Amino acid sequence: MKLILAIFFVFSFSQGFAQDAARGKGLYQKCIACHGEDGRGNAAEEAPMIAGQFDWYIISSIEAFKLGAERKNPKMLPFIKDLSNADIADLAAYISSMK
Numbered sequence: 001m002k003l004i005l006a007i008f009f010v011f012s013f014s015q016g017f018a019q020d021a022a023r024g025k026g027l028y029q030k031c032i033a034c035h036g037e038d039g040r041g042n043a044a045e046e047a048p049m050i051a052g053q054f055d056w057y058i059i060s061s062i063e064a065f066k067l068g069a070e071r072k073n074p075k076m077l078p079f080i081k082d083l084s085n086a087d088i089a090d091l092a093a094y095i096s097s098m099k
């Protein structure tokens with residue numbers, strides 16, 4: 001079962017859907033408080049700069065925080081726990097495109 005899930009997971013990101021940066025911009029509004037409007041991060045919140053990061057890295061980071069085994073952050077969790085795979089992909093497309 002785990003293997004099937006893992007295959008589905010990889011497949012859904014590699015083949016699944018076209019990323020929509022415009023939709024990602026809308027979803028990003030709730031990230032601004034910590035990561036900043038321009039994605040440059042916020043030292044007071046200990047939130048790192050994410051603007052211009054590779055989209056695959058943004059996706060794998062958010063997934064890692066969502067699963068909570070490899071990476072944990074109780075402050076950010078409420079903001080990402082209900083994101084769908086499509087939401088995460090769209091967010092990644094937008095964040096990655098930020099200069």
Ligand code: HEC
Pocket residue numbers: 027028030031032033034035045046047048049050057058061062072073075076079080091
């Ligand atoms: C309450 C503050 C807060 C909010 C809101 C928040 N984050 Fe974060 N985020 C953090 C903190 C703090 C870290 C660093 C966590 C760590 O490494 O332990 C982080 C880390 C990340 C990372 C990993 C960066 C890296 O280089 O590894 C990504 C990607 C990210 N956030 C995306 C988002 C997105 C997308 C949203 C909105 C859906 C969001 N965050 C909302 C605080 C926040």
